[in-house]
Amino acid sequence: MSDGPTYGFDTLQIHAGARPDPATGARQTPIYQTTAYVFRDADHAAALFNLQEVGFIYSRLTNPTVAVLQERIATLEGGVGAVCCSSGHAAQIMALFPLMGPGCNVVSSTRLYGGTVTQFSQTIKRFGWSAKFVDTDDLDAVKGAIDENTRAIFCESVANPGGYVTDIRAMADIADAAGIPLIVDNTSATPYLCRPIEQGATLVVHSTTKYLTGNGTVTGGCIVDSGKFDWSANDKFPSLSQPEQAYHGLKFHETFGPLAFTFHGIAIGLRDLGMTMNPQAAHYTLMGVETLSLRMERHVENAQKIAAWLESDDRVDYVTYAGLPSSPYYDRVKAHYKKGAGALFTFAIKGGYDACVKLVNSLEIFSHVANLGDARSLIIHSASTTHRQLTPEQQEAAGAGPGVVRVSIGIEDADDLIADLDQALSKATA
Known part of the structure; x- marks a missing residue:
């Protein structure tokens, strides 16, 4: 789209x-x-390989279909650029x-998707990184x-599984004071409900598999760059501020300015890690994003109604939905x-672990699946x-204790979903 009018979200999700x-x-x-x-x-060819000209070389790095999706998500999030990849x-x-190097750490929220906790607590150790x-x-x-070795703060805007809502502005203020970036996973909220960059986030990540695609067909991920962080303010981020030997001493921040992180993600990240999004996955996600606002409105409407019904049911101990007045995050949501x-x-559910198993069955x-953000309503214990690999203490900290189930409310008829939960609760707590 041409520079000129400032378009609304519904227009940008189709045309950006x-x-x-x-x-x-x-x-x-x-x-x-x-x-x-x-x-x-x-x-x-030489200009492309020297990063002197932007264009397409090889689809591990850049692809026209993927490029459209990158620009669309960056636009919706209010970022300067984005890099799409194979998964969240x-x-x-x-x-x-x-950002990281051997001996460096990331300060991370305890309220994260179980796979992220495992990735941060176990897998990244193999790189010499750690998480607090x-x-x-x-x-x-x-x-x-x-x-002195912390290189980022990481959190989720609306945390999986409990739907806890993060005070992004407060996290951003702490990150700014420490001279480090704030990374926000905005998968559960999407840019329709929350734009973390407007609240001070440096980078936004997505599992595009979820609400952005919205139909459970393809996996994908995206990193959106705010373009607002000064990577050269100190010596903590040499990959972005110091000479890159693979490009004859080019300094990414000095050369590309606000787009330094984005260019590094393509020229180094995708080149060497190879976590490429395929063009068909990008196409499916583009089609999903076209209806994002319409779907999210219905998702929220249904979730509000169903959460209120569950909270009033004697068979249920508690509900964590932040849109309920009883939630400690209600004012933050407003x-x-x-x-x-x-x-x-x-x-x-009253009845604990066994009752949860009966409910999902x-x-x-x-649908009992390991996914969320589908047009269909989903549930998982x-x-x-998803949190099975964690210790009981980690499960409780993440809001995934043994007597808890997670729901991702879809866009079906809310009364039908309530009736389904009602009959299943009767069986689970009999």
């Missing part, structure tokens, strides 16, 4: 980054199913990759965890998440699945 195909006039973004691209001549987990590693897990509602604990608290939350409309 997309132009009619110059070869055919195709209105929908084509799937450029190709591995490589013909150079105009030898000088053109890949996005997390790629976000940390330019803290309750991000305890701002003093967050500040106290930061040391202040910073004005379009709603999302559609992801947990509830505890008794549902008919809800986190303690026996």
Whole structure:
């Protein structure tokens, strides 16, 4: 889209980054199913490989279909650029990759998707990195965890599984004072409900598998760069501020300014880690993003109604939905998440672990799957699945105790979903 008018979210989710195909006039973004691209001549090829010219070289690095998705997500998030990759987990590693080094650590929220806790507590040790897990509602604990080797703070805007809502502005203030970036996983909220960059985040990551695609068809991830961080303010980020030997001493921040992180993510991250998003996955996600606002409105409407019903049911111990007045995050939602608290939350059933197992086995409309953000309503017993590798203490800290189930409320008829939960609860607590 051309520079000029400031377009609304609903317009941008359809048009941002997309132009009619110059070869055919195709209105929908084509799937450029190709591995490589013909150079105009030898000088053109050399300029591309030297990062002196932007263009397409090889689809591990850049692809026209993926490029449209990158621009669209960056636009919706209010960032200067984005890098798409193969999954949300890949996005997390790629976000940390330019920042970290052996001996460095990231301060991370305890309220995270179980796979992220495992990735941060176990897998990144193989790179010589480490994570310090803290309750991000305890701002003093967050500040106290930061040391001279800390390179980032990581949190989720609406945390999986409990739907807890993070005070992003407070996290950003702490990160700014320490001279480090704040990375926010915005998968559960999406840019329709929350734009972390506007609240001070440096980088935003997504599992595009979830609400952005919205139909459970393909996996993908994305890192959005705010373009606002000064990577050269200190010596903590040499990958971005110091000469890069693979590009004849080029300094990414000096050369690319606000787009330094984005260019590094493509030229180094995708080049060497190879966590590439395929063009067909990008195409499916582009089609999903076109209806993001419409779906999120219905997701939130249904979640609000169902959470209120569950909270009033004697068979349920508690509900964690932040859109309920009983939630400790209710005021935060009203202040910073004005379009709603999302559609992801947990509830505890009287009867504990065994009752949870009976519940998921008794549902008919809800699907028992390890995913969220689908148009369909989904449920999972986190303690026996997504958070199974964690200790009991870690499960409780993440909001995934043995008597808790997580629901991702879809866009079906809310009354049908309530009826399904009602009959399943009857069986589970009989």
